Amino acid sequence: MSVDFGSTPIPDADEAIDSWGAATLGEDPLLASFTSEPFTEVRPHVPFYRFFHYPDLLDLRQAGYELDRFIPLFDSLEDARLSQAEQVRAMLHYHEDSPNPIWNPRRAREMEFNVRATLHNFGLSEVPTLLRRMLGRAFPDDASSDLTIDLVNVFFWAALAEVARDYAWRHKVLATYAEYLSYPVRVTGMHLGL
Secondary structure, eight states: OOEETTTEEEEEEOOHHHHSGGGTOOOHHHHTOOEEEEESSOOOOOOGGGOOOHHHHHHHHHHTTGGTHHHHHHHHHTTHHHHHHHHHHHHHHHOSSEEEEEEOOHHHHHHHHHHHHHHHHTTTHHHHHHHHHHHSSSGGGOOHHHHHHHHHHHHHHHHHHHHHHTTTSSSSSHHHHHHHHHHHHHHHOOOOOO
């Protein structure tokens, strides 16, 4: 639908603008942006995956994945608590005198390399890089710390595990790798759907 101003029709406002934030409540988005409260019904929290670069989404789609596939996992990253981040940190940076007999970060990195190599053989070499780039946007520069970097690492492994599970029918060992890579996210209770 368009409005006619003389001879040149001007398209209506973008449908995304009309269905987001203040516009859904019938308020002017410009006026609502001047509120003093940061997270209200008018200005809700916007998840980090709403700010991905569109070419990255297209590349992910071309590789056979839609962003919707990873949104539950990304939401779990957004909902992670400090205590869970500290548990992840303890798992990734263990002391030599008290190693975890079940899970080892060095072994997880080796499995990440094996999964990447296998996905490369299946023509999916860009998917791990795209997932890492997307998860890197979860915490902007000011919010980045050693805890957030550890969270991004384990959530990257969990996202990689989801892709590995999809191709486990072609290469059986990918199922084992997926279980191992998703262990930190599962054991801390951040994402129970894995």
